[in-house]
Amino acid sequence: MDTLCSRMLPCLALAPLLALADPPPTTHEFLLDNGLKVVVREDHRAPLVTSQLWFKVGSADESPGQTGLSHALEHMLYKGSSKTCPGEASAILESLGASENAFTNKDVTAYYQTLPKPYLGVAFELMADLMSTAHLRPEDFTPEIAVIQEERRWSVEDSPLDTAMERLEALAYPSSSYRTPVIGWMNDLHGLNATQLRGWYESRYSPGNATLVVVGDVTLDYVQPLAQRYFGGLPGRAFPQAVKPHELPEPGERRITLNQPVPAPQLIMAINVPSLATADTDRTAHALQLIRMLLAGSQSARLQKRLLHQEHLLSQVDASYNLYSRGDTLLIVRTRLDNSHSATPDKAQSRVWDLFEELRTTPPSIDELERARTQLIAQRVFARDSIESTAQQLVALESIGLSWQLLDQEIAELKNVTPEDIRQTAEKYLIRERLSTAHVLMEKKHG
Structure with missing residues (x-):
């Protein structure tokens, strides 16, 4: 049985790569006279469309003292418009069997x-109406901002790890507006008003500051007349250019220590790195994706294998890297320490750094890189089985100032990254001058 499995695994690993021999799906783009860009990707597997x-507006665009505006506006958009009563847009969509939602992040x-x-x-009709004629009444904003304040309490202030991440990001972005939390600082939420919200809406919700992506069982001939009918009549308006946050090249090593009610000490390490939108070459950004995989992308990755399974220093580890960030971003490693071995964040940080140093000085073997590459490509391919995920990736690229066409080139770019590319990228970016850490200690009980 073991022999059979060993023969099958290489075939299974190659399956995601072979799947990409097919040409990319038919995709179209067009621009309305008011500046709204529309991207249409055909996917006829099911009679659905997303x-x-x-x-292009998020917390990175907000000024000190007015943080949380973008998120608050997202909440308020469903509180009534020229065509709908509060909540009616969602009710209409639900009655049609639709799933719908909204979100705000640092960029969008x-x-x-x-x-x-x-x-x-x-x-289309509902979205065109909400983006152009939302009421944004003060009497609706007062109770809604109270809801948002409560959301901040339970999602951040009552969550030790979310509190730690918020504080770490404030430290890790000394010159970048990415330090602003998406939900806003509580002091600012207490000061926001409907007049500020109206100004934000009128200046940022211009058709030229938006991208509409449609993926599913449609064609260009089906979508284009609908887009023109419902969005084409909206007036084009001037809008501020989106902020493109750049970070200092070497901000210096930074550290924060927090005492929180956690079951075990936590160590979070963040490295200032470029995104696909700010990297010197696309290959650098894809090398960073693969470094994330090599470090903590699977149970066979270096941090899991060495520090979790062999040394039992950690009981949990993961890593993240935001490829589709408008500005410079972070490579983040999150760990939970193993209490049974009396591990400290200092010891864990030292050992994690040892593994960083290995990547900086020695290229990974071809076999190790291929395993990480295959796992990453598989994740990217499987994500595209969902029309929602495909649409998100297409529009994310457009929203950070890049072309949706890069999505169809990504797998080929990943295949071109060499072991030496990994080492050189690690040598440049995995340095202490780019490191911020949060040591989250177990809160000591008094009395």
């Missing part, structure tokens, strides 16, 4: 719906 409208505010193809025009 429509996603993303605005997005609204999306997945529904049967015949109702795409309804989704």
